[in-house]
Amino acid sequence: MFALVDANSFYASAEKVFDPSIRRKPVVVLTNNDGCICAMCERAKQTGVKKFGPYHEVKDQLAKFGCVIRSSNYELYDDLSTKMMDVVARFAPEQHVYSIDECFLQFSGFVPESGWEVYGQDIRRAVWREVRLPVGVGIASTPTLAKAASHAGKRLPGFHRGIAVIDSPVVREQILQQMQTQDVWGVGKKIAQRLTFMGINNAWQLACASPKAMRKQFSVEVERTVRELNGETCLAWTETRAAKQQIFSTRAFGEKVTDYTSLRQSLCLHAEHVGAKARRQKSAVKAIQFFARANPFQPDQYYHKSCIHRFAVPTSDTTQLVLAATEAALQIFKLGVVFHKSGAGAIELVQNEFIQTDLFDSNPERPELMACMDHINRKYGAHTLGVAAKGIQPKWRMRRAYLSPQYTTQWKDIPKIECK
Structure with missing residues (x-):
């Protein structure tokens, strides 16, 4: 059997962990630079405001409902995620972390x-008791059915208390009959639209389809999905989250950038992010692209430029990526341009086991140093240790006007309790 354990409205729920005063209030979390809505708790969803819309367009509406607004506190979310996964890991011999x-x-x-x-309720109670995060649990004989059970526990009538177990053909049919095809793990909106034209309108009809026909019509992934919906395990741990073919880090500036130093610092920061993500999936960068642009909504002042750096030997060493970023900044910067956004992207990646090394490479890898840096950042919080080239508290950094304290990763933000 497999179980999927996922937090309910994770970002919004994380904001409530150390602030009991907002636990019964609608909470809304914003994206980078407080631009759009990225997460809402259940109470906030009842306001009718949709996710991913620009915050400034619904600011007054949210205020009328008394919504609590928070900027994305990634440091807090990452630490609470680690704590949650540690608690959940105690309940099974094998765990595979799929996302944050x-x-x-x-x-x-x-x-x-x-x-x-x-047993599922025991998992939920343990996470709530030790981390104060509400989670849902879906249990079934395959990962895809476990995802379906998790969906049922949260959204389908007849299931409650955040848990659903598919342990019989009757329950399996009952859940799949109520699921839209686009809600099935591995089936997106585009495939769901094509399935609708074929007369397949829900997950049960998809499960009843011929696996071979689905493979011929779509792909081997859809065939596996059909087999998994019928209780046949087809996905291994390594297949539930395939290594990315490209890795990007981009962000709009919190303030206008017009000088070379700030632009270079931002590109170095993005290079550092790309390197860390590549190491996390055991990949190396063969080619990395850097770019910067002005505000696209000011066409008379628009400017965009990018450049690509190719490595003789693929690398995930942050120092090498930062050197490439410094070279790119010289090519991209233009005096008089007001830069609005910058970024870096590993456009060609190679798995570590397939790297062809060069005996005469003048920039050898330092995996021990990178492993040490990653370990420190995992233990003490993101950005605890990094390259100086990205700057220290730069003015252009991400705007987070509604940021909550980083309760678990900053000494100054540790909650204080007065005992009287």
């Missing part, structure tokens, strides 16, 4: 005496 707010558990040869539903 969800993970899979595999129970090989294990059946709880209390039953799967009670």
Whole structure:
């Protein structure tokens, strides 16, 4: 059996962990530079405001409903995610972290005496007791069905308390009959539209389709999805999250940038992010692209330029990527331009085991140094250790006007309790 454990409205729920005063209030979390809405708790969703819309357009409407606004506190979210995963890991011999707010558990040869539903509730209670995050649990015989069970526990009538278990053909059909095809893991909106034209309107009809026909019509991934919906495990841990073919880090400036130093610092910061993400998936960068542009909504002053740096030997060493960023800044910067956004992207990646080294490479890899830096940043919080080239508290950094304290990663923000 497999279980999917995922946090409910993770960003919004994380904001409530150390601030009990807002636990019963509608909470809205904004994206980088406080531009758009990226997360809402259930109370906030009841206002009718949609996610991913520009914040300035609904600011007054949210204020009328008494919504609490928060900027994205990535340092807090990352730390709470780690704590949540540590608690969940105790409940199964194998765990696979799928994203910041969800993970899979595999129970090989294990059946709880209390039953799967009670066991799922034990997981939910443990996470709430130790981390104060509400989570949902879906349990089934395959990862795809576990995803479907998780969906049912949160959204489908007849299931409640945040948990659903698919342990019989009857329950499987009951859940899949109520699921739209686009809600099935591995089926996006485009594939769902094509399925609709074929007369397949829900997950149960998809499960009843011929796997071979789905492979011929779509791909082997859709065939696997059909087989998984019928209880046949087709996905291994390594396949539930494939390595990215490209990695990008981009961001609009919090303030206008007109000088070379600020532009160079921003490109170095993005290069550092790309390197860390590449190492996380055991990849190396063969080619990296840097860019910067002015505000596209001011066409009379618009400027955009990019350049590509290719490495003789693929690398994930941050220092090498930062050197490339420094060279790129010289090519991209133009006096008189008001830069609005910059970024870096690894456009060609190679898995570490396939790297062809060069005996005469003048820039050898330093995996021990990079591993040490990654370890420190995981333990003490993101950006604890980094390259000086990205600057220290630069003025152009991301605008976060509604940022909550970083309770678990900054000494100055540790909650203070007065005992009287």
